[in-house]
Amino acid sequence: MTVRFDKLGVVIAAIVAYAAFAAPFATFRANRIVPGEARSILDSLPAAVGPLLLAILFIAAIIALLKTPLVLRLAASVIALAALAILIGVAGSFLMPEGNTFVRISSASGFWLLIFAFTLLLADVLTRLNLSPWARLGGLVIAALAIGLLLASGSWNSLSILKEYANRADSFWAEGSKHVTLALGSLAAAVVVGLPLGILCHRVDKIRAGVLNVLNIIQT
Template sequence: MLKNRVLLLLVAVGLAAAAGLAFVTHAPNRLLSGQAVSWAIVLGAGRWMALLPALPLVVGPFLPQSRAVHLVLAVSAAALAASLLWLAGDVAIRLADTATPSARTSFGGAFWLIEAMAALAAADALQRGISNPAARITIGAVLILPILAVIGGGAIDQLSIMKEYANRRSVFATAVATHLAIVGATLLPTLGIGLPLGVLLDRRARLRRPVFAVLNIIQTIPSIALFGLLIAPLAGLVAFAPLLGRIGISGIGATPAIIALTLYSLLPIVRSTTAGLEQVPGSVVDAATGMGMTPAQIFRRVEVPLALPVVVAGLRVTVVQAVGLTAVAALIGAGGLGAIIFQGLNGSAIDLVLLGVVPLVAIAITADIALKLAVTMLKMRSG
């Protein structure tokens, strides 16, 4: 009898991907489209045993939904993800022995879909089997270790994406550092402006409509357009005051990127701050007033702690949004992972694009999970 419809759907999608898409592809060079490598070659010589972790997932939808079963499913999904990664690397190593140095073996559509389904299956199992958020994230981090071991052990070094990484190792490290620096530099003015503005709007309700109208209009402007609109004013400002240029401000690069990203980030921070303060029960404020607290004490000791979970939830949206939009800022010379992505797009090198996309997604997911955990912990403390 069916017990878990979500897992059944994930398994069905994974099987359909395996049947209809290539697991890995092989091409003469990085610019040409690769040909699918058959499953017979991938799983030959006993390598099919790498798929054994998939068996618990296939029968999982029909098993009793106990905590032990969910933990087994989570471990199986993580093991399957690591095994698939090893299989792809193994194929690349075998094909490299008979191919020219310029040949490339790349992940196919089936690999990405099955990996995604395995990750979702693990997340679903942990969500169902473990109620404590901190324990859930801790176990999830442990389950990622086999994947990191496969990567760190060199098992996938012959894959095209890893060859792209090897060719751009120093550039890649600089791109990641630049990307994180721009996001961090964006958060400082965003919080410095957004938090006080949110408090002001909570205290002055008549200002909410015009302020939110302006912030909503900013959100509707395409990011590349806003980046472009800032180039001329900043260039003119630097021409008027050359000292600004000496400290790194210019019409292109990080400066317009940080200004534009700050403008985009204000809406979720201001809205969450206002909403968080609004949801503080009036009876709690009245009780604090009755105890003799001053308005400043009520704000610091009562309103801020109760509003903080909502504020951090808004920060979560802001950070994830900033991580993604920073990639677009590479078009105006800001650098970061977007520079690698657009370089790959210009050269029709898909694996170079993935070299920028994969860490970008990893950073966004990591930030989202960390801030989601912070929200949960704050709610538990305030509750």
């Protein structure tokens, strides 16, 4: 039996190997000011959970590395991403000393590299499956619901980003509303000016040439 390797899978497996065994999974800080202490997967999770995550990552990486059916690759990427999303919250709770409000636990480079690797695998699978627009939209809705469920469950409450949000929620929403207002205002202005101008450029060659020249100068 000939073993065949997937080209993208080789890259994904290499990223997973480095992220799982050489890069930190979480960062522990005694408070928000002091430098963080890197913690590996085994140091960040309970004794029975760390090896389980490594096993999941290993199996998923092997599936990505080899020429395997798309359904199997899809399952591997989804399971790996779900495990990472859940267990980073477990790491936050595990590393957080009881009753301590100053400690900050955050996801480290290894976690984000693993998320990147399996998101890349998932994107590759979805591209190969050639799903319909409605199926893709359904996938996005499911992903959004899963993230919302994790947020609502409090699984990530021990992570530093949510602790900071809890402390500054009013400021967050005030600044967020300003950002959305500016973004929507810019979008509305672009649509009002750009849409009629684009239609006009499509219909009138002389105008199109002049507008494109001006835009090229501005962009340059």
